[in-house]
Amino acid sequence: MGKKQSDKIPRWYFGGIASIFAGCCVHPLDLIKVHLQTHPDGKTTIPEVAKKVLREHGIFAFYSGISAAVMRQFTYSTTRFGIYEVLKQKIQSETFTSKVAIGTVSGVAGGIVGAPSDLVNVRMQNDLKLPKEQRRNYKNAFDGLWRVYKEEGVKQMFSGAGAASSRSVLMTVGQLSFYDQIKMLLLKTAYFDDNVITHFTSSFIGAILCVLISQPADTTKTLAMEARPGELISVKDKLLYAKKQGFYRGTLISSIRFIPLNILTFVFFEQLVKYYGKPRPGPFLNQ
DSSP states (O other): OOOOOOOOOOOTTTTHHHHHHHHHHHHHHHHHHHHHHSSSSSSOHHHHHHHHHHHHHHHHGGGGTTHHHHHHIIIIIHHHEEEEEHHHHOOOOOOHHHHHHHHHHHHHHHHHHHHHHHHHHHHHHGGGGOOOOOOOOOSSHHHHHHHHHHHHHHHHHHHHHHHHHHHHHHHHHIIHHHHHHHHHHHHSSSSSOSSSHHHHHHHHHHHHHHHHHHHHHHHHHHHHHSSTSSSSSSHHHHHHHHHHHHHHTTTTHHHHHHHHHHHHHHHHHHHHHHHOOOEEOOOOOOO
């Protein structure tokens, strides 16, 4: 007979807090992923990128764009986690279909809200590999947002928002819906309790599935956001360019980055629930 879940439920902002902590831990891997996805010929490797960054810019360069990364998690992850948890608790359905529907709505909202900070994050990380005369040299996330608005307009702030929202839907379904479903199935067995082992296992399996379904959208989003005004204008242009570069370009580093990110996010998240969560209102949510 399976073990029941904790008697506490998340507060809407726990996902944002957990994502910020986890994002800071894996930021260097995210930077390498962006460099791989935007490399002109796509023939470089993870060790080559890491060595080049270290040799030319020093160890602290691996945290280039960290302010934008934190802002992105604050906007993007807080929005999608928050909406997902609120809707899940209100709809009160245990079916995977309902979780996918909630994840889709949450993902669209998160992708739109987080698009400007995501754009600045991609650009700040990618600046290192550009020639000095082509670098944007944003001082921090706020400076980057202001300069994009001032120099390129509001429309450019949401460049890549379509791809970002598509990716966000796939990420949210893969990350949250899969995690919930896998955790529920594990807890129905006699081998798992609601503890760190279960959280680790659920997030690990969910991360692998998430990378597989979201990588094409992630590559398209990165290339669209790095493009300068006038480049890759239509959705067709972005998709064709991403296809030419390779939809699954950077999949290895995405996996190396996202698997620990996902595990850390849910371990932090579940610890927040354990110590600071709200009392569970009724028997329904004992998945």
